[in-house]
Amino acid sequence: MADFFADPQVLRFLQEAPFAIWETVYSTLIATALAYVIGLPLGVVLVAGENGRILKVPGPLMTALNVAVNLLRSVPFLILMVIVIPLSRLLLGTSVGTPASIVPLVAAAAPFVARIVESSLRELDAGVVEAAQAMGCSPWQIITKVMLSECRPSLINGLTTATITILSYGAMAGAIGAGGLGSMALMKGYQRQMTVMLWGSVILLVLLVQLIQSIGTALSVKTDRRINPTESRRRKRK
Amino acid sequence: MAEPIIQLKHLTKRFGGGENEVHALEDVSIEVRAGEIFGVIGLSGAGKSTLVRCINLLERPTAGEVIVDGRDMLRLTEKELRKVRQSIGMIFQSFNLLMQRTALDNICFPLELAGAPRREAVRRAEELLEIVDLAGRAGAYPAQLSGGQKQRVAIARTLATNPKVLLCDEATSALDPKTTRDILRLIQDINKRLGITVVVITHEMKVIEEICARVAILDHGHLAETGTVEEIFASPRSEAGRRLVYPDGVPAEVLYSAADRDRVIRVAFNGGTSYQPLIATLAIDCGVKANILGADTRNIDGRAFGTMLLGLPREGADKAMTYIRSQKDITVEEVPDYHG
Numbered sequence A: 001m002a003d004f005f006a007d008p009q010v011l012r013f014l015q016e017a018p019f020a021i022w023e024t025v026y027s028t029l030i031a032t033a034l035a036y037v038i039g040l041p042l043g044v045v046l047v048a049g050e051n052g053r054i055l056k057v058p059g060p061l062m063t064a065l066n067v068a069v070n071l072l073r074s075v076p077f078l079i080l081m082v083i084v085i086p087l088s089r090l091l092l093g094t095s096v097g098t099p100a101s102i103v104p105l106v107a108a109a110a111p112f113v114a115r116i117v118e119s120s121l122r123e124l125d126a127g128v129v130e131a132a133q134a135m136g137c138s139p140w141q142i143i144t145k146v147m148l149s150e151c152r153p154s155l156i157n158g159l160t161t162a163t164i165t166i167l168s169y170g171a172m173a174g175a176i177g178a179g180g181l182g183s184m185a186l187m188k189g190y191q192r193q194m195t196v197m198l199w200g201s202v203i204l205l206v207l208l209v210q211l212i213q214s215i216g217t218a219l220s221v222k223t224d225r226r227i228n229p230t231e232s233r234r235r236k237r238k
Numbered sequence B: 001m002a003e004p005i006i007q008l009k010h011l012t013k014r015f016g017g018g019e020n021e022v023h024a025l026e027d028v029s030i031e032v033r034a035g036e037i038f039g040v041i042g043l044s045g046a047g048k049s050t051l052v053r054c055i056n057l058l059e060r061p062t063a064g065e066v067i068v069d070g071r072d073m074l075r076l077t078e079k080e081l082r083k084v085r086q087s088i089g090m091i092f093q094s095f096n097l098l099m100q101r102t103a104l105d106n107i108c109f110p111l112e113l114a115g116a117p118r119r120e121a122v123r124r125a126e127e128l129l130e131i132v133d134l135a136g137r138a139g140a141y142p143a144q145l146s147g148g149q150k151q152r153v154a155i156a157r158t159l160a161t162n163p164k165v166l167l168c169d170e171a172t173s174a175l176d177p178k179t180t181r182d183i184l185r186l187i188q189d190i191n192k193r194l195g196i197t198v199v200v201i202t203h204e205m206k207v208i209e210e211i212c213a214r215v216a217i218l219d220h221g222h223l224a225e226t227g228t229v230e231e232i233f234a235s236p237r238s239e240a241g242r243r244l245v246y247p248d249g250v251p252a253e254v255l256y257s258a259a260d261r262d263r264v265i266r267v268a269f270n271g272g273t274s275y276q277p278l279i280a281t282l283a284i285d286c287g288v289k290a291n292i293l294g295a296d297t298r299n300i301d302g303r304a305f306g307t308m309l310l311g312l313p314r315e316g317a318d319k320a321m322t323y324i325r326s327q328k329d330i331t332v333e334e335v336p337d338y339h340g
């Protein structure tokens, strides 16, 4: 046992792992947040604007949005990373390093998030939206108070999936000089054949994914009033 | 006579276009009086939902006018329409409650939309829960409620904004007979106590019978007839009306009662060589117009078997009977106490 910890590779791994974890976590979180900033409204528009049912979006604009989303989604991430290098340079002044990797991550994840949000919102029964309209709900109220809140459990599941996908994209971004666990596995583990580095970072990635999935599922289930409808006892008001 | 609160004038609604165009409503004009319970009945696909959805403009008619409480609905701006919709409640077959909110919060929802302070909204919601007999279930989520209870929450929800009109689209169609009766009674109670005009859409005659004063019958997008429920039950004038009042076919006594002076005879075919064109012969040879009230005959190997119920006008009945008696393989008897 002591031998194992005396191994220079293990020592190095233990030294570098915390920072790699940190880099992976923060780039994943920032990229996910930014992807939702773009993808969530886009997903909402894709559902609410369809046939002008809730939002009056011009038909050609809807088509353009759909095409744009599909185009971005059909480009493999590895290629997208290269394509957006000029954009990273423009936005951040550099195209290498962890912050720069967030740009292609967001570019790839935003359309993905839009589709995930779209499919969650489509689960909502059209009758519920109709009832809300019959009560005099404005489009904004329908989106916030009906669509987003009724679909919350499914949106949380989507968020979990999106976060994990972005995490794995982020690991790939190790190839263009981003830091984190992916780069640790790729650059040090694989290319320099440091087995401990390789497997150590893979195990950490697996654990991270597990953690995210468990938290996501628990949140989704716990907040879903259809599966887990604990009767809420309200304070009796006078 | 009370003022009409809802006027639908020459309402036409078509879906799609070109070859697939569906004529959901064709030139339908209906007036609903303030304070009444008005029924709209028709078979599936007759256009009932489309009609009721045109009242609050969930569906915009292709042509025609919609006037609710004196306002021309089609002239309203989006914002005005939303305001007016708060005074037109609507309940549905599938309840359409918000599943992630408690019963209480579902009822608070329209008040929230109208900008009522939370405290007031909760107080009003609790009052309404009382009215719909669900006082103990404020904190229950829809998933914990039965169908009937869900519909009660939906009713309370529409009442929250003090509507003048309540639209019910198949509101009881998902419920068992007992619950249906309870919900109908609640709707009736609301109509009486709060003076809310109710429009009930249904495909079940017993719902109309139970609570409606007047009824319109829709048939393939056309208005077949309107009238008081008694009138239509007593003598439906349209084909669609007869089909709804007598889903199993028109019983003889109904046709018969229209011509009370007739005599009724039963004619039995005992296997004559072929069907006698009896009715035609009666008309030509005896000048008697016979009315077929019912028939259960079949042709076996070109020979006729079975019985037929005929209504005969009083004058000429004897002559007709004599003629029929003279025929081979046919027996005839009078049905003296035949009455509907």
Ligand SMILES: Nc1ncnc2c1ncn2[C@@H]1O[C@H](COP(=O)(O)OP(=O)(O)OP(=O)(O)O)[C@@H](O)[C@H]1O
Pocket: B015, B016, B022, B023, B024, B042, B043, B044, B045, B046, B047, B048, B049, B050, B051, B203
């Ligand atoms: N949004 C729509 N697009 C195309 N056709 C429609 C639409 N809504 C209704 N229709 C058609 O209009 C006709 C009338 O439909 P509607 O829903 O009003 O019938 P209904 O009398 O309510 O029937 P049910 O008792 O089955 O609810 C049907 O032929 C239906 O297919």
Ligand SMILES: [Mg+2]
Pocket: B048, B049, B050, B170
């Ligand atoms: Mg219908």
